Amino acid sequence: MTTATEQDVGYNSKIEGNVIFSSADAIINWVRSNSVWPMPMGLACCAIELMGVGASKFDIARFGMEVMRFSPRQSDCMIVAGTVTYKMAEAVRRIYDQMAEPKWVVAMGACASSGGMYRSYAVLQGVDRILPVDVYISGCPPRPEALIDGMLRLQEKIRTEKSMWQIKAGRPNPEKLPTGPR
Amino acid sequence: MNLKETFAFLEERPAKDCPAYNCPAGHLVNLMQALRDQHGYSMLVDMTAVDEGPGQTPRFIAVYHLFNLESFEYLRIASACEGDESAPEIPTVSHIWAGADWHERECYDMFGIRFKGHPDLRRILMWDEYPYYPLRKEFPLAGFDMDFQAADVAERTGVRIQPAPMAGGPFVSGDEGPMSEKEPRAKDQSWREQHKKPGGSGPA
Ligand code: SF4
Secondary structure, X not given: OOOHHHHHHOOOOOOOOOOOOOOHHXXXXXXXXXOOOEEXXXXXXXXXXXXXXXXXXXXXXXXXXXXXXOOHHHOOEEEEEOOOEHHHHHHHHHHHHHOOOOOEEEEEHHHHHHOOOOOOOOEOOOHHHOXXXXXXXXXXXXXXXXXXXXXXXXXXXXXXXXXXXXHHHOOOOOOOOOOOOO | OOHHHHOOOOEEOOOOOOOEEEOOHHHHHHHHHHHHHHOOOOEEEXXXXXXXXXXXXOOEEEEEEEEEOOOOEEEEEEEEOEOOOOOOEEEOOOOOOOOHHHHHHHHHHHHOOEEEOOOOOXXXXXXXXXXXXXXXXXXXXXXXXXXXXXXXXXXXXXXXXXXOOOOOOOEEOOOOOOHHXXXXXXXXXXXXXXXXXXXXXXXX
């Protein structure tokens, strides 16, 4: 015969396999990283590859990121796919501001990362001048596989975040834009 | 059909591809109306402009490409703008072809040509407050340093509008030989990543 207390905390075949011990961070990050809702900021040719990633052949649904939302209120990862002109930069930043925390930014392709081949009066030389970019993806345009790889790296990054700390502090990681010559 | 016989004010313009004429700005609207209604040039394919460079007369030339949907012929009409270099003027044709509306706005945006009678002459590519006309010859490709147009965004992010790093560019291919052998090259080959271009911009 065992006591009631021993029965609750000790081995109990009825609940075995249904209880998981983990840290809150690990669970929050696991949930967040597997349901990234992208905001497709398609601005130029790279957006075509982004569409390819969302379509059946490459199927980003396998990684839980297929729910592309055109409303900033419903998305948490802005994929900047294309050439950011100065004129558009203002809108890009405003849309980013309207996205709910926590949120991430992926700079897809040469243009979004650095201005690409557009050394021109009209083009912002890298979207990291207005947004805190988490992942940069090279290519002009990057192949869909490269975008998937970038998104998987974003998942890895999300899994290392201090989410409980962010929730307690009531604020996500402070936004850091790169400094240095611009 | 020789258009010059019908329109005596036309002047032939050298061209390699299709008939081309110069037309004085004063006759432009009547000419275009007649070409569309009586000569079958019902389609305005494109409307653009040429900047001949500072101090040239004429400096700005508006160029219209028309297409005849009955005889399948192209026609080019060029018309020198009137007025001051800083504010050249030409009459609008947007009431003849509705499609000219945005072409003319683009020309205004890029060259600063004022289309007289245009219903809504605003910038179309650059933002409204942009102070320059980028396709004018004196405008540098890299652009100028200036404040970002949205002050609140600039304050939060520190973004500025800055001359683009040209890295020895623009990158152009030579005029000689077949296309397959002409790799685009930086015009200024003295530039390298490691050392600053003498007297120029670029990373230190
Ligand atoms: S990186 Fe290349 S493919 Fe992508 S938007 Fe720029 S020019 Fe287009």
